[in-house]
Amino acid sequence: xxxxxxxxxxxxxxxxxxxxxxxxxxxxxxxxxxxxxxxxxxxxxxxxxxxxxxxxxxxxxxxxxxxxxxxxxxxxxxxxxxxxxxxxxxxxxxxxxxxxxxxxxxxxxxxxxxxxxxxxxxxxxxxxxxxxxxxxxxxxxxxxxxxxxxxxxxxxxxxxxxxxxxxxxxxxxx
Amino acid sequence: xxxxxxxxxxxxxxxxxxxxxxxxxxxxxxxxxxxxxxxxxxxxxxxxxxxxxxxxxxxxxxxxxxxxxxxxxxxxxxxxxxxxxxxxxxxxxxxxxxxxxxxxxxxxxxxxxxxxxxxxxxxxxxxxxxxxxxxxxxxxxxxxxxxxxxxxxxxxxxxxxxxxxxxxxxxxxxxxxxxxxxxxxxxxxxxxxxxxxxxxxxxxxxxxxxxxxxxxxxxxxxxxxxxxxxxxxxxxxxxxxxxxxxxxxxxxxxxxxxxxxxxxxxxxxxxxxxxxxxxxxxxxxxxxxxxxxxxxxxxxxxxxxxxxxxxxxxxxxxxxxxxxxxxxxxxxxxxxxxxxxxxxxxxxxxxxxxxxxxxxxxxxxxxxxxxxxxxxxxxxxxxxxxxxxxxxxxxxxxxxxxxxxxxxxxxxxxxxxxxxxxxxxxxxxxxxxxxxxxxxxxxxxxxxxxxxxxxxxxxxxxxxxxxxxxxxxx
Numbered sequence: 001x002x003x004x005x006x007x008x009x010x011x012x013x014x015x016x017x018x019x020x021x022x023x024x025x026x027x028x029x030x031x032x033x034x035x036x037x038x039x040x041x042x043x044x045x046x047x048x049x050x051x052x053x054x055x056x057x058x059x060x061x062x063x064x065x066x067x068x069x070x071x072x073x074x075x076x077x078x079x080x081x082x083x084x085x086x087x088x089x090x091x092x093x094x095x096x097x098x099x100x101x102x103x104x105x106x107x108x109x110x111x112x113x114x115x116x117x118x119x120x121x122x123x124x125x126x127x128x129x130x131x132x133x134x135x136x137x138x139x140x141x142x143x144x145x146x147x148x149x150x151x152x153x154x155x156x157x158x159x160x161x162x163x164x165x166x167x168x169x170x171x172x173x174x
Numbered sequence: 175x176x177x178x179x180x181x182x183x184x185x186x187x188x189x190x191x192x193x194x195x196x197x198x199x200x201x202x203x204x205x206x207x208x209x210x211x212x213x214x215x216x217x218x219x220x221x222x223x224x225x226x227x228x229x230x231x232x233x234x235x236x237x238x239x240x241x242x243x244x245x246x247x248x249x250x251x252x253x254x255x256x257x258x259x260x261x262x263x264x265x266x267x268x269x270x271x272x273x274x275x276x277x278x279x280x281x282x283x284x285x286x287x288x289x290x291x292x293x294x295x296x297x298x299x300x301x302x303x304x305x306x307x308x309x310x311x312x313x314x315x316x317x318x319x320x321x322x323x324x325x326x327x328x329x330x331x332x333x334x335x336x337x338x339x340x341x342x343x344x345x346x347x348x349x350x351x352x353x354x355x356x357x358x359x360x361x362x363x364x365x366x367x368x369x370x371x372x373x374x375x376x377x378x379x380x381x382x383x384x385x386x387x388x389x390x391x392x393x394x395x396x397x398x399x400x401x402x403x404x405x406x407x408x409x410x411x412x413x414x415x416x417x418x419x420x421x422x423x424x425x426x427x428x429x430x431x432x433x434x435x436x437x438x439x440x441x442x443x444x445x446x447x448x449x450x451x452x453x454x455x456x457x458x459x460x461x462x463x464x465x466x467x468x469x470x471x472x473x474x475x476x477x478x479x480x481x482x483x484x485x486x487x488x489x490x491x492x493x494x495x496x497x498x499x500x501x502x503x504x505x506x507x508x509x510x511x512x513x514x515x516x517x518x519x520x521x522x523x524x525x526x527x528x529x530x531x532x533x534x535x536x537x538x539x540x541x542x543x544x545x546x547x548x549x550x551x552x553x554x555x556x557x558x559x560x561x562x563x564x565x566x567x568x569x570x571x572x573x574x575x576x577x578x579x580x581x582x583x584x585x586x587x588x589x590x591x592x593x594x595x596x597x598x599x600x601x602x603x604x605x606x607x608x609x610x611x612x613x614x615x616x617x618x619x620x621x622x623x624x625x626x627x628x629x630x631x632x633x634x635x636x637x638x639x640x641x642x643x644x645x646x647x648x
Contacts, residue, residue: 016604049480050473081589103582121592121647123471125556127583132326133480135220135557139471142648149648152596153640159600160636163607167614167628170621 012166019162020155027147027154034119034144037061044068046075046088048130049137056124056141064114068095076127079141081118085127119143176379176433178424184434188421192267194250202253205335207568212332216570222328223568226560228335229325234554237368238547242439245372246365249418254339255355258346262295263400271397288350289394289401295347300357306449310363311456315501317360318460319494322467322479352403355418367453368543369414370442376417376424377408379433384409391426399426408432413442415450440540440605443612444532451535452506454542458638459501461545465645469552509535512634516614516627523627525617533613534631537606541635544602545642548595556585592647599646603639607632 042064045052058064068077070088077086078100087096097107126137178185187193204227212224219225240247260266270285270292285292323330338359345354355362378384392408395401399422402408406416408423424432445451467475478489513531517523525533559581564570566579573579614628615621 020600020604047473048483049476051471052473054471054473078585080585100584118589120589122589125585125588129218129220132219132483133322133476134218135326135560136468136476138469146648148592148596149643152600152643152647155596155600156603156636156639156643159604159607160632163604163611164625164629164632167611167621167625170615170625 008169012169015166015169016159016162019158019165021158023154023156023158023161024151025154027150027152030154031145031147031150034059034061037063039063039065041065042067044077044139045071046077046126046137047071048073049126049133051077051124051137051139054139056139057144058116058141059144060116060119062116062143064116066112066114067093067110069093073130074128075130075137077124078127079114079124080122081120082114082116082122084112084114086112087128116141116143120146120148175436177374177436178432178434185424188424188434191269191425193421193425195266197251198253198256201251202256205253205339209332209336211569212328212335214569215328217328218570219326219328220557220560221564221567221570223564224328224331224335225325226557226564228331230553230557231561234550236365237543237550241365241368242371242543242547243373244419245369245374245376245414246417246419248365249355249362250420252355252361254342254359255346255352257339258343258354259352259403261343262293262297262346263291264294269395269397269400271395273397290391291395291400293350297350298348300349300353304357306447307357307363307366307453308449309357310360310366311449311453313358314360314363315456315460315498319497321464322476323482325468326480327482351401351405352418356404356416363453364457366415367450367457367539368546369417371440371540371543372414373437373439375411375414375435375437375441376419376421377411377433377435378427379431381409383429383431387429387431389428391428392423392432396426396428398428399423401426413444413446415442440609443536443609445536445539446532448532451532451538452502454535454538455505455509456501457542458538458545459497459505461542461549462641462645463497463500465549465642469549470645508634509538512630515630519626519629520618520623521626523618523623530617530627533617534610536613537610537631537635540609541602541606541638544598544605545639548598548602548642548646551594551598552588552591555591556588557583558586559584595646596643599639599642603635606635610635 037059040058040062042056044066046068047070068086068088069092070090073090075088077088078084083099083101085098085100089095094108094110097109097112099105120143122141122143123138124141126134130137208224208227211222215222236248263270271290272287272292283292285294286297288297317324317334320330324334341358342354345358389396391399393401402423403420404416404418411417466472467479474489475493477484477486478493481487481490510531513527513534516534517525517527517530560583562578562581566576567573610631611628614624618624618627
């Protein structure tokens with residue numbers, strides 16, 4: 001009887017893991033495909049301590065033509081995972097572009113072109129100290145299909161259903 | 175597994191009378207340096223060591239390393255009670271003890287005898303009505319309402335931390351033992367809650383030895399150690415909540431009966447009062463609010479929280495009301511609804527609403543801890559390079575002590591943060607569901623009843639985690 005109980009106990013976490021994985025795969029596959037790639041002209045305004053737009057929704061493969069302007073002080077635009085860091089000057093249409101992979105090279109331009117080749121959620125953050133709340137100045141670029149999110153929802157629901165099934169398998173001790 | 179037996183040098187170290195002084199003194203010196211830097215250094219938070227070290231490095235280490243692995247080890251080295259305890263004991267290392275047989279002879283001695291130790295100050299008992307963590311709950315929520323200022327203005331950090339050390343000193347002179355730590359310190363409140371999950375505990379090795387012990391030096395003190403400053407009797411200790419890891423009981427036990435046990439995550443599973451349950455709600459509400467304000471893209475919310483600069487008084491009031499009502503009313507109400515529904519679905523049973531409420535609130539402890547770890551992770555990974563800068567230039571005055579002052583701001587793997595946060599949250603959810611089910615099985619006799627009672631709670635816990643998925647990965 002003890003062996004049976006031990007076997008049941010060992011199987012419980014396995015059930016949860018299986019449901020988690022199934023939920024994750026279902027969520028991953030259920031993510032809507034991204035629309036066809038397109039070229040987008042995006043003007044980003046920076047101010048203490050936010051960007052306008054706060055959230056950029058684009059598709060994988062899109063070509064973004066980005067321009068920047070600051071409403072108040074010098075700000076930065078560091079885009080996670082995209083080798084792009086911009087220094088934005090107050091009320092000036094031109095800005096400095098650096099590549100974190102090659103920080104010595106600085107270009108002064110009025111537009112930077114970025115091809116979005118990764119899906120997911122990427123924050124853009126201010127990279128030049130701009131005031132008290134500087135470390136928290138950020139926006140979000142959400143690149144469809146952002147499969148992590150539906151996959152995580154699926155995994156969360158998988159854990160719930162797996163957990164409920166494990167609970168339902170338990171028997172009241174005699 | 176007793177770590178003292180496994181690593182005898184550790185036992186030797188904590189058994190020295192000078193142990194606590196040796197571990198507090200360095201943090202006290204650092205603390206004083208932080209206060210100086212906060213007062214006289216750069217007003218820009220990320221250029222000042224007090225903000226970078228306290229709110230980025232210390233916070234991450236506290237919530238992600240110290241609490242889950244070493245319980246209230248922070249309380250062992252915390253500098254807040256240093257001056258108060260010194261004045262209360264008039265000793266940094268030594269013990270003042272009186273042999274009970276010599277008590278009459280010592281009557282003329284200065285100080286007040288509590289147990290067998292002699293203390294100074296008024297040594298009053300802490301009021302019974304305040305003997306809970308409600309003060310800490312309200313104090314912490316009040317402090318966190320101003321967190322946008324606290325986290326970004328060195329001088330605000332100086333004022334708050336300086337006030338806490340002053341308050342601790344004054345309360346040590348009025349009340350006996352560590353009343354400040356037990357009932358007032360805002361940090362202590364959430365440490366007490368999350369220490370339940372910790373993988374270490376201090377317990378008596380053999381309860382029978384304690385039962386037979388006539389000395390009770392752990393509680394009353396003796397010439398080897400002070401009586402427990404937290405007022406706990408180690409033999410009856412069944413949770414980490416109110417054990418400050420000061421190691422005095424290790425020194426004072428005449429039978430060498432104290433153990434530092436390694437245990438599995440989340441071994442303490444009982445909340446004992448509504449104050450503790452509300453602490454769990456408050457911590458959940460704050461994690462949600464901080465994730466929205468500090469990790470979110472919404473500028474207007476940052477302006478509301480950052481009231482002293484934005485002057486958005488109306489927005490700040492809205493933010494404050496939403497935070498307080500959310501933490502004290504809305505989240506507890508949603509939770510209570512899940513508990514009420516579960517009890518109704520369970521059918522006839524003997525578990526009271528209070529028993530079920532407190533039992534079902536426990537899963538919020540491991541879940542809350544994991545949510546806080548997930549929240550704190552990007553603060554360190556993204557802003558960790560500031561640590562290198564301020565080590566070389568702690569005041570932001572242009573020094574370069576170790577050649578790292580000009581290190582560029584370099585976020586570490588920021589694009590991978592959601593991929594770390596999601597598994598952390600999933601682990602927290604799985605653990606919370608397991609803990610919730612165990613509570614249900616304990617409270618309801620029939621498994622079918624337990625299952626029905628547990629289901630609404632499981633849905634609420636899952637929905638909570640899905641909300642954080644949306645914020646971090648959606």
